[in-house]
Amino acid sequence: MQLYDNKYTFIKDLGNGGFGKVFLAKEKVSNRYVAIKQLLYTNKSDQEDIIHEIEIISKFENPNIVTYYHHFYEEDILYLVMEFCSGGTLRDKISQNNVTPAEAIEWIQTLATSFRVIHKKGIVHHDIKPDNIVFTQNGTIKIADFGVANKDIGTRAYMSPEEFQWDIDCTKDPRIDIYALGVTMMELLTNQNPFSSLSREEIIEKHQSADFPIQELPNWQQEIILKAINKVPELRFQFMIELEEALKAKSVPIIFSKDNLKAAELIELSDKALRTNKWRNAWKYLDLANKKYHNNVAVLQALGKYNLRIQKIDAAKKFYEKALKLNPRLDVQKDLGWINLEAKKYPIAIGLLSDHLHRNPADYEAYNLLIRCFYETDRYETAMELSKMIMEANPSLPCFANNYFIAFVLNSNGKSYPPKSKFEQGNNPFIEYNLSVIMEEEISHNYKKSPTLKSKLLFMDFQFNTLKENTITILETNNENVTPTSLSKPIIKFGRTEYIQNNIEVSGGNAVSRRHCVIINSKDNVWLYDLESTGTFVNDERVKNKVPLIGYNEITINKVYFTITTDKNKLL
Structure with a gap:
C-alpha cells in the first residue's frame, strides 16, 4: 500500500479507535518510521479545527508531546503524520504489571508538567487515558491524540462526573484533564480502574460511596488521588501545577488560611446576633464577610442560614446550593x-x-x-x-x-x-x-x-418557645383621627371591623377577612402571619405565609395602611 504520492509505504496496522485507525508506515526519502492516523472525520470544518490545534501544539516543542510532522488528504480523507513511539503505550505497561510506584509517580508528575504548559495556552485534551500515553524507544513518556481527542466525547471510565451532564459545557475546563490524569494515576498504582465497564449512573454511585481500590497505597498517594478525582470540580486541584507540586511534596497542601479565620470571626458575631434575633446586626456582619471573603464556604452557609430564618427561602436555597457545590460534605x-x-x-x-x-x-x-x-x-x-x-x-x-x-x-x-x-x-x-x-x-x-x-x-414554631414581653405601637396612617395604639399582647389579632374578637379592626367589609392576620409579639422577634386572608402586604410585598417585622414597617390590608414599630417615637 502506497500513500501520499508514493512517499510512504504501509508496514502494519497499529490500532483502531473512535477517531479512525492508525498504522505504521515508512517514509521513503528518510527511511524513518512514522505513525499515520487516518481520520473518520470528513467534515471540512472539523478537519480544519483538528489541523489548527495540532499545529499550535507542535509549536510548543515539548519533549513529552508526540511530534506532529504534517498532514495530507486522499479522497477527502485526512491523514496525520506523527512521530512513531516504538516503546508502546501506558496501557501496555499496566497490562504487563511491572510498573514500580516510583516510575508511576515520576510519569504522572512529568505529564502534569506538560499539561500545565498546554492548559496555559487554553487547550484541553479531553481524552487522557493510558491508551493515549506512549513511550519512545528510549523510554521517554509522551502525550498523544491532541486535536483528535477534542472531537471525541471522551472515554467513559476517565470522564469526570460533570461531563455526564449535558447542560454543563466542559469543553474549555482543564479540570476534566486533571480528573482523567487522577484516574490514570490510580490505575497505574493499583492496576485497577474502578470505573471500567460502569454506566454513567454507576460511576456517579461509585463516587457517592467513594469505593476506590486505594486503601493499600500510602496515605499521601490516597489523598492526592482523592483530590484529583473529586466529583466536584471546585474541590479538585484547580490547576496542573497544584497536582505537580503535591506529587513533589508527597502531600496535598493545606488550604486553611488567615482569611478563613477572619471570616469565622464575623460568622460568630452574626450567630450571636441571630441567637438574640438582632436581624440587622446579623446581616451587617454577614454582608461584610461576603464582600471580604467571596465564595467562602462557611460564609455561604451562614448566609443560607440567615435567609432561611427570615423566610427568604429562594435566597437561602441559592446560598446553600453554592456552598454545597464547593463542599458537598457540609x-x-x-x-x-x-x-x-x-x-x-x-x-x-x-x-x-x-x-x-x-x-x-x-x-x-x-x-x-x-x-x-x-x-x-x-x-x-x-x-x-x-x-x-x-x-x-x-x-x-x-x-x-x-x-x-x-x-x-x-x-x-x-x-x-x-x-x-x-x-x-x-x-x-x-x-x-x-x-x-x-x-x-x-x-x-x-x-x-x-x-x-x-x-x-x-x-x-420552635423559636417561640420563649416569648419575651414586648410593646409595639400601631397607627392607622390613612385615618387622621386615630391615635397610635400600643399593645403588649403576645399575639395581636387583625380582622374585619365589628368582629369583636380582634384587637385591631380593619374597615372594608367582605374585602377583609374576619380573622385576617396576627402578629406574634416577642421582644426582638416580631412576626406577622397571614391567615389565608384576602391579602396582607408588608412594605408593599404580599405575605405568603409569615414574615419578620424588623424595625419600622408598613402594613396594608385592603387599602388600609398601618405603620408598626417597637419605637413609638418613630411614628411621630
Missing part, C-alpha cells in the same frame, strides 16, 4: 429539609429531616419541623404521636404541646380537643389563641370550604 440536611418544607415539597423535607435526626437525635427544632411536615400534609395522628413523644421526653418546650393540641383538634374535624392535662404547660399564648378560634361565637372559618379552620389556627 451537614446541611436540616436546613435543606426546612427549605423544602417552606417550598411545600414535603416528601423531600421529611426524608432530609429524618436523616438529620438519625444523626442528631436531640435536635428538638428539627423534630418540630418534621411535625410541621406531618401537620401540613394532614397526617395528624403521626404529628400527635411524635409531639407526645417529645412532650414526655422534654416537657419544658411548649411548642410541642400546642402542636399536639391543634393536630388533635383537626384529627377530630374540629369537634373536640384533648383533655387539658394533655396540652397544658403553664400559660401558652398559642394554645390560648387556638382555643379562642375553636370557641368563637361568630366563626371566622368553615369546616369544609375556604377559609378552613386549619387556616386560622397557629402552628407554633
